[in-house]
Amino acid sequence: MSPLPSSKLWNIPTTGFLQTQECFVNGGWWHDPHILEATGDGIDKEEPKAWSGWWNEQIVDLVKLSIQQDDTLTILLTGRGEDSFADLIKRIVESKQLAFDMICLKPQAGPTNQTFTSTMNYKQAILRDLVYTYKDAGEIRIYEDRPKHTRAFREYFEDINRDLINSSAPPPRKSIVAEVIQVADSVTTLDPVVETVEVQRMINAHNATLNKGSHSALSPLEIKRTVFFTGYLLSPVDTTRLLGLVKLPVGMPPGEVKFLANNIIITPRPCPPSILDRIGGIGRKQTWQVTGMANYESRIWAARVTPIPPGTPYHTDNPFPIVVLAVVKGSRPQEANRIQKWQPVSTDKQFIFQTEVGEKVQLRVENETDGEGDYEGPFHNRNFRRQREQYDGAGFERDGYRFIGSHRDDRHHDGNRRANGSNVGYRGGNQNRGRGVNHGPAPYHNRPGRSNRGATNRGNNRGRGGGRGGYKSLDDVQGSSRYANQGSSYQPNYGDGPGPDGGGYDSSFPPLGGGVGSYNSGTQSNGEGGLPYGK
Numbered sequence: 001m002s003p004l005p006s007s008k009l010w011n012i013p014t015t016g017f018l019q020t021q022e023c024f025v026n027g028g029w030w031h032d033p034h035i036l037e038a039t040g041d042g043i044d045k046e047e048p049k050a051w052s053g054w055w056n057e058q059i060v061d062l063v064k065l066s067i068q069q070d071d072t073l074t075i076l077l078t079g080r081g082e083d084s085f086a087d088l089i090k091r092i093v094e095s096k097q098l099a100f101d102m103i104c105l106k107p108q109a110g111p112t113n114q115t116f117t118s119t120m121n122y123k124q125a126i127l128r129d130l131v132y133t134y135k136d137a138g139e140i141r142i143y144e145d146r147p148k149h150t151r152a153f154r155e156y157f158e159d160i161n162r163d164l165i166n167s168s169a170p171p172p173r174k175s176i177v178a179e180v181i182q183v184a185d186s187v188t189t190l191d192p193v194v195e196t197v198e199v200q201r202m203i204n205a206h207n208a209t210l211n212k213g214s215h216s217a218l219s220p221l222e223i224k225r226t227v228f229f230t231g232y233l234l235s236p237v238d239t240t241r242l243l244g245l246v247k248l249p250v251g252m253p254p255g256e257v258k259f260l261a262n263n264i265i266i267t268p269r270p271c272p273p274s275i276l277d278r279i280g281g282i283g284r285k286q287t288w289q290v291t292g293m294a295n296y297e298s299r300i301w302a303a304r305v306t307p308i309p310p311g312t313p314y315h316t317d318n319p320f321p322i323v324v325l326a327v328v329k330g331s332r333p334q335e336a337n338r339i340q341k342w343q344p345v346s347t348d349k350q351f352i353f354q355t356e357v358g359e360k361v362q363l364r365v366e367n368e369t370d371g372e373g374d375y376e377g378p379f380h381n382r383n384f385r386r387q388r389e390q391y392d393g394a395g396f397e398r399d400g401y402r403f404i405g406s407h408r409d410d411r412h413h414d415g416n417r418r419a420n421g422s423n424v425g426y427r428g429g430n431q432n433r434g435r436g437v438n439h440g441p442a443p444y445h446n447r448p449g450r451s452n453r454g455a456t457n458r459g460n461n462r463g464r465g466g467g468r469g470g471y472k473s474l475d476d477v478q479g480s481s482r483y484a485n486q487g488s489s490y491q492p493n494y495g496d497g498p499g500p501d502g503g504g505y506d507s508s509f510p511p512l513g514g515g516v517g518s519y520n521s522g523t524q525s526n527g528e529g530g531l532p533y534g535k
Contacts, residue, residue: 001054003039005029006189009196011226014364018199025209025218032202033084038194043091050095059143059183063098073134075102077126079119082107120149124156131160135173145183153180196363199223203365219367226362230271231263232286232314232355234323241351245293246301246326260333261325264288264305264355267317275315276357284357286314288321290350292342299328302336303345308352 005015018029029035037043040054066074076098080089082105089103106122109115116122131140140157144150157178164171189195200223207220234242242261248254267275276282292304303323307314314321324333 001039001051001056001188002036003188003190003195006192006195009189009192009363011362011364014366017365023218024202024221025206025214026202027081028202030079031081031084032198033088034198034201035190036080036085036088038190038198039188042194043088047091047095050097051092054188055096056183056186060096060098062143063100067099067101073101073130073137075104075130076100077104077123079106079122081105120152123149124152127153127156128160131176132172137176138174139177139179142178142180143183144180145185147182147185150180150182154178196223199365221365222368224364224366224369226364227270228360228362229263229268230266230276230357230359232266232288232321233263233358233360234261234353234355238351238353238355241353242290242303242323242325245290245303245345245349245351248326249298252298252328256329257326258329259326261303261323263360264321264323265317266315266357270359279313279315279357282357282359285354286312286357287352287354289352290323290345293345293349294339294342296335296339299331300333300336300339301325301327302339304342 005018007015010018017023021027021031024031026032040046040051046052046054063074066072076089076093078085078089086103086105089105093100093103104126106116106119110125116125127140127142131137142153144153157176157180161175161178164173164175190198203221203223206218210216210218210220239261243259246259248257266279280286287308288305289308290303291306293302294304295301302325305321305323307321316322318337322336324336327333327335
């Protein structure tokens with residue numbers, strides 16, 4: 001039931017970074033109880049319904065059967081920290097009415113004040129104590145959802161039994177039958193907005209601690225945005241309708257084709273504010289109609305569209321608005337610009353559909369960088385910033401799109417000129433060409449450069465509080481001027497110390513058979529000690 005960082009929301013390095021304990025003062029994803037509390041609709045709504053739908057019910061049934069057996073000890077063993085998660089884990093299992101004999105959470109230090117180098121190291125220490133405490137137990141079953149841990153548990157018990165069998169001295173117990181069952185791992189994630197809020201809160205806590213002067217080896221962090229493109233985004237329903245227009249060649253395996261039909265490109269990467277202003281901004285609805293179909297070398301399929309009603313202002317960096325429907329693997333969608341001949345479609349295929357102006361966005365968590373804009377930051381590893389400086393003041397081509405100086409050429413044109421075919425082959429700048437733009441009579445080929453792309457607005461004046469690590473809001477997602485006209489509901493499209501006083505534990509266990517764990521009673525069980533791994 002534990003959610004993972006969403007691979008749709010975050011880029012790949014960030015999904016790993018969030019889960020790395022050493023990257024955060026507070027331990028990151030798996031050491032922050034707020035992440036688990038946010039599962040589903042949040043703890044306030046989920047607890048009354050026992051987190052329905054978030055359990056592996058087959059495992060729940062096995063746990064209940066185990067609890068009913070008097071000769072079986074039923075244990076919940078987790079790597080979650082005892083100090084942070086004890087109360088939350090108790091509430092979760094009690095909501096499901098699961099009376100475990102023991103709930104074991106990871107303490108800050110072991111019985112001899114040792115620290116655990118990993119979750120597996122901690123779990124193996126507990127299992128060893130269990131095996132040597134309950135010497136008459138003949139069998140142990142472990143249910144594990146991580147294949148790596150499943151293999152590690154199996155190897156660990158093989159080593160224990162080998163040591164017991166080969167011991168030169170009288171062994172402290174006989175060997176034990178250990179069965180480690182691999183449980184199907186189902187990936188769950190949080191709501192994207194909730195997940196972003198929780199990560200931002202985690203980063204704020206991290207930065208606040210650093211501002212106090214501790215943990216000097218770590219750096220202040222922030223959430224940054226990678227905008228892959230800005231476009232008129234289609235709904236899944238309309239995507240399905242348009243994909244019905246694709247006719248693959250006979251014999252072509254469907255697995256060799258990547259189906260798209262999800263947008264009409266406005267600009268690659270972030271769209272300049274000047275263009276957004278003229279087409280209505282992020283969130284603007286626009287209706288289109290399919291007017292033609294074509295394919296390029298039987299490896300790229302596209303539909304040509306026109307705005308409804310005619311004359312509606314729009315922008316596209318393509319010669320005219322198109323929806324790339326599908327590409328053969330290895331082909332690039334921008335190659336659809338090479339299509340010269342378009343076939344009219346019959347009346348029944350002249351689909352009318354609605355789009356919304358939006359961005360294909362992924363988020364990333366990185367060290368704070370003052371003065372970095374949406375346009376420069378995401379592509380620093382591709383020498384893109386260097387290319388922008390190198391070609392400052394000179395036009396150049398990149399990925400099929402023309403740039404002038406440090407910004408793309410605003411190719412305005414009169415929609416009627418484009419319709420009657422004049423200047424179709426022209427590739428120069430200016431001439432109010434607008435490349436698919438129909439903004440009315442006002443040309444704007446002298447667009448501001450990078451200073452208006454947000455770079456000057458993303459340094460110390462970002463509304464995130466003064467100084468490093470002082471930001472307090474998700475201005476990259478909501479609240480910035482980029483989304484000022486959309487209200488708070490707009491979401492971008494995102495195509496889960498040790499020490500003497502340090503919480504040690506007493507290495508002893510409750511008696512076998514019946515009885516509830518110490519997390520219910522708040523007292524230690526009688527018998528040979530009682531191990532308060534949980535509270």
